[in-house]
Amino acid sequence: MEQAPRDPERQLQPAPLEPLGCPDAGLGAAVGKEAAGAGEEDSGVDTMTHNNFWLKKIEISVSEAEKRTGRNAMNMQETYTAYLIETRSVEHTDGQSVLTDSLWRRYSEFELLRNYLLVYYPHIVVPPLPEKRAEFVWHKLSADNMDPDFVERRRIGLENFLLRIASHPILCRDKIFYLFLTQEGNWKETVNETGFQLKRRFTDLKHYSDELQSVISHLLRVRARVADRLYGVYKVHGNYGRVFSEWSAIEKEMGDGLQSAGHHMDVYASSIDDILEDEEHYADQLKEYLFYAEALRAVCRKHELMQYDLEMAAQDLASKKQQCEELATGTVRTFSLKGMTTKLFGQETPEQREARIKVLEEQINEGEQQLKSKNLEGREFVKNAWADIERFKEQKNRDLKEALISYAVMQISMCKKWGLTVLPRLILNSWAQAVLPPWPPKLLRL
Amino acid sequence: MAGGPKALPSTGPHSLRDMPHPLAGSSSEEAVGGDSTPSPDLLMARSFGDKDLILPNGGTPAGTSSPASSSSLLNRLQLDDDIDGETRDLFVIVDDPKKHVCTMETYITYRITTKSTRVEFDLPEYSVRRRYQDFDWLRSKLEESQPTHLIPPLPEKFVVKGVVDRFSEEFVETRRKALDKFLKRITDHPVLSFNEHFNVFLTAKDLNAYKKQGIALLTRMGESVKHVTGGYKLRTRPLEFAAIGDYLDTFALKLGTIDRIAQRIIKEEIEYLVELREYGPVYSTWSALEGELAEPLEGVSACIGNCSTALEELTDDMTEDFLPVLREYILYSDSMKSVLKKRDQVQAEYEAKLEAVALRKEDRPKVPADVEKCQDRMECFNADLKADMERWQNNKRQDFRQLLMGMADKNIQYYEKCLMAWESIIPLLQEKQEAK
Numbered sequence A: 001m002e003q004a005p006r007d008p009e010r011q012l013q014p015a016p017l018e019p020l021g022c023p024d025a026g027l028g029a030a031v032g033k034e035a036a037g038a039g040e041e042d043s044g045v046d047t048m049t050h051n052n053f054w055l056k057k058i059e060i061s062v063s064e065a066e067k068r069t070g071r072n073a074m075n076m077q078e079t080y081t082a083y084l085i086e087t088r089s090v091e092h093t094d095g096q097s098v099l100t101d102s103l104w105r106r107y108s109e110f111e112l113l114r115n116y117l118l119v120y121y122p123h124i125v126v127p128p129l130p131e132k133r134a135e136f137v138w139h140k141l142s143a144d145n146m147d148p149d150f151v152e153r154r155r156i157g158l159e160n161f162l163l164r165i166a167s168h169p170i171l172c173r174d175k176i177f178y179l180f181l182t183q184e185g186n187w188k189e190t191v192n193e194t195g196f197q198l199k200r201r202f203t204d205l206k207h208y209s210d211e212l213q214s215v216i217s218h219l220l221r222v223r224a225r226v227a228d229r230l231y232g233v234y235k236v237h238g239n240y241g242r243v244f245s246e247w248s249a250i251e252k253e254m255g256d257g258l259q260s261a262g263h264h265m266d267v268y269a270s271s272i273d274d275i276l277e278d279e280e281h282y283a284d285q286l287k288e289y290l291f292y293a294e295a296l297r298a299v300c301r302k303h304e305l306m307q308y309d310l311e312m313a314a315q316d317l318a319s320k321k322q323q324c325e326e327l328a329t330g331t332v333r334t335f336s337l338k339g340m341t342t343k344l345f346g347q348e349t350p351e352q353r354e355a356r357i358k359v360l361e362e363q364i365n366e367g368e369q370q371l372k373s374k375n376l377e378g379r380e381f382v383k384n385a386w387a388d389i390e391r392f393k394e395q396k397n398r399d400l401k402e403a404l405i406s407y408a409v410m411q412i413s414m415c416k417k418w419g420l421t422v423l424p425r426l427i428l429n430s431w432a433q434a435v436l437p438p439w440p441p442k443l444l445r446l
Numbered sequence B: 001m002a003g004g005p006k007a008l009p010s011t012g013p014h015s016l017r018d019m020p021h022p023l024a025g026s027s028s029e030e031a032v033g034g035d036s037t038p039s040p041d042l043l044m045a046r047s048f049g050d051k052d053l054i055l056p057n058g059g060t061p062a063g064t065s066s067p068a069s070s071s072s073l074l075n076r077l078q079l080d081d082d083i084d085g086e087t088r089d090l091f092v093i094v095d096d097p098k099k100h101v102c103t104m105e106t107y108i109t110y111r112i113t114t115k116s117t118r119v120e121f122d123l124p125e126y127s128v129r130r131r132y133q134d135f136d137w138l139r140s141k142l143e144e145s146q147p148t149h150l151i152p153p154l155p156e157k158f159v160v161k162g163v164v165d166r167f168s169e170e171f172v173e174t175r176r177k178a179l180d181k182f183l184k185r186i187t188d189h190p191v192l193s194f195n196e197h198f199n200v201f202l203t204a205k206d207l208n209a210y211k212k213q214g215i216a217l218l219t220r221m222g223e224s225v226k227h228v229t230g231g232y233k234l235r236t237r238p239l240e241f242a243a244i245g246d247y248l249d250t251f252a253l254k255l256g257t258i259d260r261i262a263q264r265i266i267k268e269e270i271e272y273l274v275e276l277r278e279y280g281p282v283y284s285t286w287s288a289l290e291g292e293l294a295e296p297l298e299g300v301s302a303c304i305g306n307c308s309t310a311l312e313e314l315t316d317d318m319t320e321d322f323l324p325v326l327r328e329y330i331l332y333s334d335s336m337k338s339v340l341k342k343r344d345q346v347q348a349e350y351e352a353k354l355e356a357v358a359l360r361k362e363d364r365p366k367v368p369a370d371v372e373k374c375q376d377r378m379e380c381f382n383a384d385l386k387a388d389m390e391r392w393q394n395n396k397r398q399d400f401r402q403l404l405m406g407m408a409d410k411n412i413q414y415y416e417k418c419l420m421a422w423e424s425i426i427p428l429l430q431e432k433q434e435a436k
Helices: A029-038 A047-057 A107-120 A148-166 A175-182 A187-193 A196-250 A255-270 A272-329 A337-345 A350-434 B040-047 B068-077 B083-087 B132-145 B169-188 B196-203 B207-213 B220-226 B239-287 B294-360 B369-430
Strands: A058-071 A077-090 A097-106 B090-101 B106-116 B125-131
Touching: A058 A097, A058 A148, A077 A107, A077 A148, A077 A175, A097 A107, A097 A175, A107 A148, A107 A175, A107 A187, A107 A196, A148 A175, A175 A187, A187 A196, A196 A255, A196 A272, A196 A350, A196 B239, A255 A272, A255 A350, A255 B369, A272 A350, A350 B294, A350 B369, B090 B169, B106 B169, B106 B196, B125 B132, B125 B196, B132 B169, B132 B196, B132 B207, B169 B294, B169 B369, B196 B207, B239 B294, B239 B369, B294 B369
Parallel strands: none
Antiparallel strands: A058 A077, A077 A097, B090 B106, B106 B125
């Protein structure tokens, strides 16, 4: 179901945020240093500054489009368009830009990036991609994806997409986005390793259970109103009973036929109680799944909580590691109370520092153990949960099909009762005989 | 001639001569002897042949019933009891409504086609156009000239503008049917069908000119009844006419109640329909969330939609076919009651004059001429009325049989449509999902 974890920090975590200037970032170390140089206290905290640096210092362009052929997942020949993404860093001293990265990406990779962002930043309005297929085409406009005009417009759209992400205060810091711009090979595997698709499954499940709950309760409400109205229709027919009976009293030849009709109306009117009672069983079956939706939600919630717990632990660990490293190297980038007091009240002694480092190292060890076990727990949970959800889906499909079948059978037997049995019998027995004059013998056919 | 169950014949009565015995069914050895009518259950078992119409409780959902089985049977039962069909020599049809827009007004005309071999008609065939007010004129003329006879009713003259659309297809069609019925009833009447005004109505190119002439071609009876002075109070209605009067009172009352109930049913059905129209689509919405259940749920949604449409058709039929006939007979009863009253007056005059003569104690043994005339008048009136009543009763039976059976048939068709819809989704619900 999911791949073996490679890096605990990357597995089932939220989008790995790397503060700019971190040694791992790799993107223009020069840039990072610039940012760091600007003010030690506020780097890493002031996103606006980073944002501006990002925009000022980096240029992104989708400069070319190229037709390519290759083999797809089903080993079939396919033609697609690849787009060249170039990233330049701008030296702010002389305004010259230097090409730092360039790679080719196709549309499906842009999609993958966006899907990943949607899952990991559910609270963010993620910029859209240009259309996958040519829609809203007017007469002369080509609907062909390979059409050069379409490709050109798409190129512009894709560039716009990347620029929007880059200018977004939160999205721009995403590692996967960074890798998209810089790591050509293996990027897809990296994205998939985040397990975002799995996370999406849970998100989707949560949506499904919400919507299931909503639609079933709507259905039950309307069904109740339908039942109410149907009851009214049947009961009013009952009024016919008496008047037909009274009418039959004044008629000679028609009398019996009218009497029958009246009786039939009474039977009809009283049959509704049983019909509606049977329908209640159907409603009960639906209600069960209405409540099941709540149970589904509970599973999703549990997963969310575990996720959150895991994320907090990972963040905590990362921050401790950073602190430790800073203490060891003497550079201070993260904000800490100790750092502040050190500034204000003087440096601490090497012994003090050593002591602190030791404490942190212990905490880091502990943290790593905890994270490992939490991860394990998480993976177990996901595996078991998903297995049960699959089982649940099968059960639900079976049960609901059964419920619908019995509902249909109910309707069918009601239609047959009235349409094929009672009414024709009424007509033939009562009216054909009673209302008609006797068959003129001479017209009988043999 | 009796083969298997035939395809649905066209609606409307068929002459007995054209049809196999409706209960003959599929097997040819229908030894229905000419001496006795078989019992109903026997008939039913035979007539459905190998079609298992009488179902055990909770029959299998697999659709064995043919949609045509019940209602085609009933169609065959829509018999034309016209035993004198062989001797009919006058045929009248009302059809082809057309809208005329003039500066002063907009109105509808109907085409009247007449075919006749009677000597009273110069040509064998006529085709004229008439509007409602022409029919109205005809009716008053008939009442005037044939006061001892029961004149059939016309559909209501006035419709509240804004509530009913006088030019809607449904309204015009309902009216056309009623006008057609009106003329057919007159056609079937041995006396009224020979009325001069009726003849002119059917044949004249320019009816208005004739109307203006004010030619009052009254029959002898009409003439005499016209001069019956009111003001004579009848002491007691003879038993047979009292019975007729009572009958008509109760009859009209019951029909009125049935009309009200029918309207109430239609109202309830419409409200039910509103809810159904919301119910079906919810299944569609649900279907959009699902994978394997998507098709079945969509099927249920479509099924409910079909049932809703079937119900709508049934409700329309009730409004267009059932209610108008009820109202027609209520109007009929009213006009018949006035004829009864007129008869009473004729009798009252006679009795009063007779009494006056008796009181005068003249030794003229001969009854004076005018009293004789009164007696004559009364006896003719009684005879005409009795004959018309019997004819009316027969027609009423026929009309109501057709009406009630027709409504039952429409109901059967409704159930058949619903049945088909529900049966068609069973395979959908039972089918196993193939690996997609």
